[in-house]
Amino acid sequence: xxxxxxxxxxxxxxxxxxxxxxxxxxxxxxxxxxxxxxxxxxxxxxxxxxxxxxxxxxxxxxxxxxxxxxxxxxxxxxxxxxxxxxxxxxxxxxxxxxxxxxxxxxxxxxxxxxxxxxxxxxxxxxx
Numbered sequence: 001x002x003x004x005x006x007x008x009x010x011x012x013x014x015x016x017x018x019x020x021x022x023x024x025x026x027x028x029x030x031x032x033x034x035x036x037x038x039x040x041x042x043x044x045x046x047x048x049x050x051x052x053x054x055x056x057x058x059x060x061x062x063x064x065x066x067x068x069x070x071x072x073x074x075x076x077x078x079x080x081x082x083x084x085x086x087x088x089x090x091x092x093x094x095x096x097x098x099x100x101x102x103x104x105x106x107x108x109x110x111x112x113x114x115x116x117x118x119x120x121x122x123x124x125x126x127x
Contacts, residue, residue, distance in 0.1 A: 020046040021079055021100045026122035038064050040107070040120050042071065046082075049075045055086055057116060066115050088115045 027041040037059060044053030051073040057066040066088055073084030082098040094112030098105050105122040 022046040022051055022075065022082055022098065022105070024124045025126050026105050026124055028120045028122050029125075030123050037061070038117060040116060040122065042105075042107075042122060044071055044084075046075060051075060051082055051084055055116070069115060086112075086115055088113075 022044055023046050025041065025043045027039055029039050029041075038061075039058050040055065041058070042053065042055045044051050044055075051071065053071040055066075055069045055071050057064060059065055069086045069088040071084055071086055073082055075082045080100055082100075083095070084098060085093055085095050087093045092113040092115060094115045095110045096116060097108050097110055099108070103124060105124075107116070107120045107122060109116055109118045
């Protein structure tokens, strides 16, 4: 009986860890309480515990435009938090943490150059 319970518990953890919550295209264009000074767009794919993709910051102010940045990183064990690195032109980079909750991703910048905003709330625009 104990073996069956342990097997079911293992299967439930395995199934939970396989959900790829970070897949898709995310941006802050539809954020209601945000400043519209810039638009951050993340197009990322998650494969098990790895994240790959591209990001771009666009703005009316030319100084805030970042161009295309490469995104790479990993997802923590329970799948609700990810650590990413964004690499831009001329070798500049920044690190950030992503938190997913109820279909919204919160980005918090941890360090690096000023490629991305310090904080942003991103909504999914498509798979």
